[in-house]
Amino acid sequence: MKLINTKTNQLIFTAETSESLANAIRKYFNQILVLAVDEVEIAKNDSPLYDETIAHRIGLIPLKSKKNITEKTQAELKLKVKQEGIIYAEELKGNIEIVYGKIPLTVLTKDQELELTATAKAGKASQHSKFSPGILIYRNLVDIKVDKNCPKEILEICPKNILKQEKISEEDIIKCDMCELCIEICKKQNKDYVKIIPTNELIITVESFGQFKPEEIFKKSVETLKKDLSEFSKEISKIK
Ligand code: SF4
Known part of the structure; x- marks a missing residue:
């Protein structure tokens, strides 16, 4: 886990976790x-x-x-x-x-x-x-590879202005929302000058509506999910 940004009502971090778990935590915001x-x-x-x-x-x-x-x-x-x-x-x-x-x-x-x-x-x-405390959104963290012969017109098409021939910083990579504009233009030219490779990490954003701090919402959601899973597990173990 790595903290990217924190504000009064927003928390952004990366985590090596599955989309299923992130989605379960998101859904459990409804149980706080x-x-x-x-x-x-x-x-x-x-x-x-x-x-x-x-x-x-x-x-x-x-x-x-x-x-x-x-x-x-x-x-x-x-x-x-x-x-x-x-x-x-x-x-x-x-x-x-x-x-x-x-x-x-x-x-x-x-x-x-x-x-x-x-x-x-x-x-x-x-x-x-x-009664909603906030929202959780997540997307894949990507790895971006740019060919050294990538034309300027492709580099300039990125709306986030992150495509460069030199090494792209982590701060810029996080801005990629996988809009695929760069990929589309490469396809038209039948070249793969840019490669966007999803990693097994997620960028998770928690936004609070103000009732709790974003980190409190996340913790409460995880605790409630854990409690429900443990009760579910106990019930399952009673079945012979
Ligand atoms: S997918 Fe979109 S945001 Fe990401 S690098 Fe390509 S053009 Fe930029």
């Missing part, structure tokens, strides 16, 4: 418990949006989830505003933090009011996408 607003009681809504639309928008606001949440974890948020202009998610106040305060909810004009109570519950993305 995440907090999201599940019930909204609207006391007053003078805004141009229907109550249902406001409730739906609030449901999709990412909430900072604690590491050790359980199926019983709940949180409450209240919103009470009487002000002209756009009403943002940051107006929701309670015992849980909003990840992106500047998500617009609705708009109010002079003397209009919005008052509501939102209850957040723990859930999984397999139940509703509002």
Whole structure:
């Protein structure tokens, strides 16, 4: 495993693993418990949006989830505003933090009011996408070989500008998304000036929607997958 890049909501690394395992970990993002607003009681809504639309928008606001949440974890948020202009998610106040305060909810004009109570519950993305913690994508790390007689027009066709006759750096190789533009043009010329060879390593990108850090999502997914596999294995061993 090798770390390539890490940001607040993104983690990119290479790993010598199979696509099947990476895909299983990706799918298990759907089994991680995440907090999201599940019930909204609207006391007053003078805004141009229907109550249902406001409730739906609030449901999709990412909430900072604690590491050790359980199926019983709940949180409450209240919103009470009487002000002209756009009403943002940051107006929701309670015992849980909003990840992106500047998500617009609705708009109010002079003397209009919005008052509501939102209850957040723990859930999984397999139940509703509002509980999704993020995404995982992966692709093969490739090895790129460029013939020393490769014409300039082929070198220049790469949209990532990574094709060179001299040794291509690891940093550049990682940028190749296997678009195959270089291969297509070589085929037209009946020459294999460029060879793109998939390796047995994957480039894995984890992007968080903000409820957890990307590394936490990855670890939680692996732990949940391990737990389920171990239970499955125990059940299988009971079969005679
Ligand atoms: S496959 Fe696409 S991105 Fe990769 S080297 Fe060729 S042209 Fe560039």
